[in-house]
Amino acid sequence: MTGPERHQAILESAARVICAKGYDGATIQEIADACGLTKAGLYHHIQSKENLLAEIMFYGMDLFEAEVLAHVEGIEDPVLRLMACMDRNIKMVTRGKCKEVTVILHEHATLTGDAGKRINARKKKYVTFLERGFEEAIARGRIRPVSPTVAAYSFLGMVLWTYKWFRPDGKLSDERVAADMIDLLFTGLVVQGSSKVETR
Amino acid sequence: MTGPERHQAILESAARVICAKGYDGATIQEIADACGLTKAGLYHHIQSKENLLAEIMFYGMDLFEAEVLAHVEGIEDPVLRLMACMDRNIKMVTRGKCKEVTVILHEHATLTGDAGKRINARKKKYVTFLERGFEEAIARGRIRPVSPTVAAYSFLGMVLWTYKWFRPDGKLSDERVAADMIDLLFTGLVVQGSSKVETR
């Protein structure tokens, strides 16, 4: 494994450690171990611990936008769009070997400086995307009126919290979790007969 | 201020720092500063950093159980019980000078040893309380059937995530946030005419 692949593998290994111990709790030594390198060897690939976090976050954002946003942005109906978004977002958190890469986006440690601003801007963009979705759905009479902000953060809370409790080997499949969360949040919101599209 | 009051004040100051910087990111120096003590002075009041975290968590659990659980456990109707619980839990996170004490319960850093087991048991008890609530509501035909586990963790995700985005001086009051979240989660779940009790 060489070049960009190698680099990504390092980001992913590091993300797993940071996810498990937190940014401040994770040592460069532990991260290096997870990468099968010595500390000094790891530094051949990264600039600093903080920069490593930044790289993981950018990578996570890229992944998230490619795997979630890119697939749902084009959906015309706002309710279907939000539901598809929730489905994909939940699965991004529950399955796939890169889940930690995206989970880290919500790490306590905040990036300083320019990188932090750019990550926050992209996070904010996602929140806004959700808010706009709810606004649009309300405007079209597809759902009952609610605060788009509260709805967006409820959506996020439900989805992101999943990482903390979901176990792939548990009783519930992530298909079931996704379906149920979508049901919980949207079924009660949708105004029946508001559209030709069947939502349930 | 002396005795137990003093001790609680220290726990609360420490909780604020740990909430802001994370357990690993918070320094004993910073905590001491926040308490108006020197490092060595602080050690007259605490046993160790980890024990301090444990104390805060026990204190937080006590507060949570007194302010939330104690007030809602007696509510006969499971839906009303869960709604009241959400309302109180959200407000515990958004207002009050001790919010950090309870927020820390979900800190990344987990307590080790016996204290950790006891805190986890109490957290688990809360999750179970919520699951039982949803189960009971389903059994009584008050709400549509959903996975009680998914419902409980959705409840928790919505509520706990609030700490990350809610600003007391923002556009939304916590009254509004609580009302809207209750609406989002329960209105769609409740089976109309399932009870004499008006839920909205």
Place this chain on the structure above:
Amino acid sequence: MTGPERHQAILESAARVICAKGYDGATIQEIADACGLTKAGLYHHIQSKENLLAEIMFYGMDLFEAEVLAHVEGIEDPVLRLMACMDRNIKMVTRGKCKEVTVILHEHATLTGDAGKRINARKKKYVTFLERGFEEAIARGRIRPVSPTVAAYSFLGMVLWTYKWFRPDGKLSDERVAADMIDLLFTGLVVQGSSKVETR
């Protein structure tokens, strides 16, 4: 030993190590050893290695100005002033337990930032003081015309280089070195009969 005295003792010990090994070559460990402290213990007294260097340099400048400049600035005759200055400066470099503190002023490592600017300004002030002395001596017809700049830097080179070769237990006393250097630089410069003051 406590307080400011203790602090000065640390600066002096550190100066000895830095003088012997150079700033980059001296380790904090070695400096701590010389102070009879552990590394962490030393950091109780200093802010950083660079700041330690800055402190030593400021201390050295203070010493130099108090022991050399303050004693000669008032001398009316410029030649006598420069000669007295050379005498004191040489002895500051050859004797006294604090010699390293002043020798470090000419360390290769240059301070960065504000501290560096302030030290350089004080060094420049000394060069200018010497240049003015030679200018004044020329203007009064006390010495033959020479470039004041070259004269000032020759003065400095002779004096400062002394640290590199002079041995207190060698054949030459510092009294002798000072007298001979003054002789070498000034005897040939002074215009005979230029003043009532006998210079030799």
Place this chain on the structure above:
Amino acid sequence: MTGPERHQAILESAARVICAKGYDGATIQEIADACGLTKAGLYHHIQSKENLLAEIMFYGMDLFEAEVLAHVEGIEDPVLRLMACMDRNIKMVTRGKCKEVTVILHEHATLTGDAGKRINARKKKYVTFLERGFEEAIARGRIRPVSPTVAAYSFLGMVLWTYKWFRPDGKLSDERVAADMIDLLFTGLVVQGSSKVETR
């Protein structure tokens, strides 16, 4: 460029870096950069950092002896010999692309082991050469009696310090600096009418 030329070019580039940052402050990486090589590439040309310093010093000594000593050793009159020596030594420090190579001879870092002994022996030889010059001049009645040691080290201090302050693009030319320093040190020493040779 190949072979010995290439090697010398590397020594010269390295000397520039080491002169600018000091031996301990200069990194192999920085030296490699200055040579237009990678670190590993540089190691095909050098044995170790310390050995590189040794090579530079030997090269510098060779240059110095060829450019300075070789040209003045044959001068019969000791005063003229010393003056010519000062002239050449100053210019070696102020001009020429190899000046750093000779300046490094006075680096703080001292070579260890055999190489160190050989370099020190050659340095000592130069000091002795100067001392003998002054002794001889005194013996012949050409200059006033002074300590040859103090005179020799004054000579060296004046000359070597020049590297620290002289700027090729400054107001003073190195011709002027050399002439003035020779004037400063020798004019006052020389006994008028001591020789047929005009010294000024």
Place this chain on the structure above:
DNA sequence: TATGAATGAGGGTTCATTCAT
């Protein structure tokens, strides 16, 4: 020759903790 990758040793610095006063 050249280099990307790797490393053991060590550098400066910080941290939680202790203790004499």
Place this chain on the structure above:
DNA sequence: TATGAATGAACCCTCATTCAT
């Protein structure tokens, strides 16, 4: 109680050096 001083352990990071390619 309180604190200034001290410390062992660990942390992030850099360095001179090596080696497979």
